[in-house]
Amino acid sequence: xxxxxxxxxxxxxxxxxxxxxxxxxxxxxxxxxxxxxxxxxxxxxxxxxxxxxxxxxxxxxxxxxxxxxxxxxxxxxxxxxxxxxxxxxxxxxxxxxxxxxxxxxxxxxxxxxxxxxxxxxxxxxxxxxxxxxxxxxxxxxxxxxxxxxxxxxxxxxxxxxxxxxxxxxxxxxxxxxxx
Amino acid sequence: xxxxxxxxxxxxxxxxxxxxxxxxxxxxxxxxxxxxxxxxxxxxxxxxxxxxxxxxxxxxxxxxxxxxxxxxxxxxxxxxxxxxxxxxxxxxxxxxxxxxxxxxxxxxxxxxxxxxxxxxxxxxxxxxxxxxxxxxxxxxxxxxxxxxxxx
Numbered sequence: 001x002x003x004x005x006x007x008x009x010x011x012x013x014x015x016x017x018x019x020x021x022x023x024x025x026x027x028x029x030x031x032x033x034x035x036x037x038x039x040x041x042x043x044x045x046x047x048x049x050x051x052x053x054x055x056x057x058x059x060x061x062x063x064x065x066x067x068x069x070x071x072x073x074x075x076x077x078x079x080x081x082x083x084x085x086x087x088x089x090x091x092x093x094x095x096x097x098x099x100x101x102x103x104x105x106x107x108x109x110x111x112x113x114x115x116x117x118x119x120x121x122x123x124x125x126x127x128x129x130x131x132x133x134x135x136x137x138x139x140x141x142x143x144x145x146x147x148x149x150x151x152x153x154x155x156x157x158x159x160x161x162x163x164x165x166x167x168x169x170x171x172x173x174x175x176x177x178x179x
Numbered sequence: 180x181x182x183x184x185x186x187x188x189x190x191x192x193x194x195x196x197x198x199x200x201x202x203x204x205x206x207x208x209x210x211x212x213x214x215x216x217x218x219x220x221x222x223x224x225x226x227x228x229x230x231x232x233x234x235x236x237x238x239x240x241x242x243x244x245x246x247x248x249x250x251x252x253x254x255x256x257x258x259x260x261x262x263x264x265x266x267x268x269x270x271x272x273x274x275x276x277x278x279x280x281x282x283x284x285x286x287x288x289x290x291x292x293x294x295x296x297x298x299x300x301x302x303x304x305x306x307x308x309x310x311x312x313x314x315x316x317x318x319x320x321x322x323x324x325x326x327x328x329x330x
Contacts, residue, residue, distance in 0.1 A: 034267035
């Protein structure tokens with residue numbers, strides 16, 4: 001009993017170290033979307049710069065990214081060039097213009113280039129709310145049957161694409177010349 | 180003078196905690212429920228604030244939703260389910276019971292049982308020690324009596 005008791009504080013300390021090291025490697029801002037594994041929530045939103053509107057069913061048939069962006073969002077400007085690059089590689093990116101002024105959004109796309117297959121306008125953020133968006137930029141992966149597979153909060157970079165997003169596309173896009 | 184200044188400062192700090200917008204409620208009861216709910220719901224963007232205290236746009240949206248649904252006659256339960264469906268268990272400061280939170284919820288009970296067990300064993304140990312020492316004392320006294328000389 002006695003020799004065991006002597007090492008008790010050391011054991012407690014080691015346990016604490018393990019817990020703290022684990023705590024350091026966790027990112028509390030990384031929340032899994034509550035919509036993972038569910039189909040895209042219903043929406044009926046106008047298309048930016050066009051007269052038509054889109055429903056959830058229209059965004060199916062192939063894996064795609066849904067990028068939540070707005071002109072008021074600084075980080076969106078940072079990730080924009082990489083989105084253009086992805087679009088050139090043949091990745092389908094749908095834009096969700098989130099709580100923004102459509103006029104400004106059109107100017108933005110004119111000035112910086114348009115990586116989006118199409119962009120829908122969610123002016124009051126109601127579709128964003130249904131999707132569980134809490135800011136911009138956010139990027140969702142939907143599969144061919146428009147089920148939400150992944151959510152990335154923050155800027156999409158090459159590293160994010162390679163590590164988190166590209167696995168969802170490999171099956172469908174190998175013919176499209178994807179690295 | 181200093182006292183007056185202190186009073187003013189206290190009032191100012193209270194004001195800075197208040198939220199930006201105010202909602203009209205049809206009954207005082209709804210307003211109370213709104214206050215309770217908005218303090219119990221967590222802002223998904225600014226993690227360590229409830230939506231009543233947060234200025235984040237998403238919190239403003241969530242407050243609007245809570246207000247709208249309360250006025251539409253939704254129960255607290257329905258509103259919480261609506262938000263959990265969209266933002267996950269994370270939005271609740273009082274999470275529901277599931278396999279993830281089982282330890283969280285049962286920890287107080289487990290700790291209480293452990294504390295009671297420790298106290299009980301300690302009491303028993305003390306009592307044993309007392310009995311032993313009082314037994315030893317009595318033996319000594321008897322020895323003194325019969326031997327006459329304790330040494």
